[in-house]
Amino acid sequence: MIRYPKPLKAGGTIGITAPSSGVPEALHPILAGGIEQFKKRGFKVEVGKTPWTNEKTASAEASIRAAELNYMLQDSNIETIIPPWGGEILMEILPLIQWDQIQPKWILGYSDTSTLLFAITVITGIATAHGTNLVDLRSNEWDETTKKFMDVLTGTEGDTIIQSSSEKYQSEWNHDKQPNPYVYELDTPTSWKTLNGKPLNVDGRLLGGCIDTLQNLVGTPYANIKSFREKYVKNEKILWYLENCEMSATDFYRSLLQLHYAGWFEQSSGIIFGRTSAGEEVNGFSTFDAMERLSQMTGLPIIYDADIGHVPPQITLVNGAKAEVKVENGLASVKMELK
Structure with missing residues (x-):
């Protein structure tokens, strides 16, 4: 629990x-x-x-x-x-x-x-x-x-907490910017996406973070996902959220394969990927290719360009909370239940 x-x-x-x-x-x-x-x-x-x-x-x-x-x-x-x-x-x-x-x-x-x-x-x-x-x-x-x-x-x-996708996001960082009225310069329209472009409704226990750092916890005592499932969310599915800070498309894909081979995506309901300015293509291989292949391997639905991570603003996701996420026509809603 x-x-x-x-x-x-x-x-x-x-x-x-x-x-x-x-x-x-x-x-x-x-x-x-x-x-x-x-x-x-x-x-x-x-x-x-x-x-x-x-x-x-x-x-x-x-x-x-x-x-x-x-x-x-x-x-x-x-x-x-x-x-x-x-x-x-x-x-x-x-x-x-x-x-x-x-x-x-x-x-x-x-x-x-x-x-x-x-x-x-x-x-x-x-x-x-x-x-x-x-x-x-x-x-x-x-x-x-x-x-x-x-x-x-x-x-x-x-408590139940409901959040919606942002209207716009910030395309570039500038720590010298004076708030007017916000810290962020929200200048680009937001659009949450699914791999097949169709509406998606997915639920599960939220768990995730920055894949750049989390991948390094695989195989350590600090990321025993099997134990987490058995102790705290037994018989429930995990809804993963991950965001890429600096990795190229192939680095990103290798990291996803590592998590997959380590069993992280077993007993899961889906994966939400945050917006990123990283993900440089390598010989035509893109982050979309990586997500598409992961979905084919795992059978999991995937949402991407979500308000999570290093391209603000971002919604607040509670690790361990029950969540239902709906995406349609670029808009998204996130319902979290703290129970």
């Missing part, structure tokens, strides 16, 4: 720690801006030391990052944890996490943060929230898609 964290209360405390990359000094203003927005909304914010430092792709040595994260995971006064953003080598702290002492609380993020979210849900059965990063919440207003993360953080077991 999936365990859901207690809701973030009005005036509650949010912990900010960087288990992967910290924020370099030149970008400290965007970190401070994200922190300030939660204070403006009446929340207390406890900021660790790691968000403010970064060297060789990590905020600090693995032991320091793990110690700060363990403290925030175990402190009952901290109700929610939001890292500043992702990074590259979060997985090196996984052996240092005190898994049996984690107190259920919402943890929010994506990119390399999804490495942590995924492992926590798979190992402990505690639901986690795959959604926006702290630095992208530095505006006075949050766009309609992004702001649904608050429905999750303030949600409680038994």
Whole structure:
């Protein structure tokens, strides 16, 4: 049975720690801006030391990052944890996490943060929230898609949360952009797609994240999908969501084959792939070819160009939650039940 964290209360405390990359000094203003927005909304914010430092792709040595994260995971006064953003080598702290002492609380993020979210849900059965990063919440207003993360953080077991596909997405990143009124420059029409172009309705227990980092957990104690199924979602199907940050089409396909051969897609209902600016074709082989071949091998329906990942905005997906996803004519709805 999936365990859901207690809701973030009005005036509650949010912990900010960087288990992967910290924020370099030149970008400290965007970190401070994200922190300030939660204070403006009446929340207390406890900021660790790691968000403010970064060297060789990590905020600090693995032991320091793990110690700060363990403290925030175990402190009952901290109700929610939001890292500043992702990074590259979060997985090196996984052996240092005190898994049996984690107190259920919402943890929010994506990119390399999804490495942590995924492992926590798979190992402990505690639901986690795959959604926006702290630095992208530095505006006075949050766009309609992004702001649904608050429905999750303030949600409680038994709640139903409904989200819709965005109207537009951001085609390019610009951290120097001043919010007007949002952090994102939403400039390109959104269209969720299915492989065959037909309407699709699929449901299951959500699980996923950034495939660039998750693929490296295959065969480790932090991604025992068979055990997760037996302990927490027995006799239920998994609805996977994955997003490609940097991989070419062939890298992407090899990663999908690895997950398939490892049995991840057994007892599953479908796969949702996020929008990506990656996926460069290799000798005519495209990410569409990769998805099409995976669907043929697994028999699973596939949705792609979804509001997930490194091409914002993104909906917030709860690892472990029951979900029903409908796609028709480029529009999508996501119904999540926290039970």
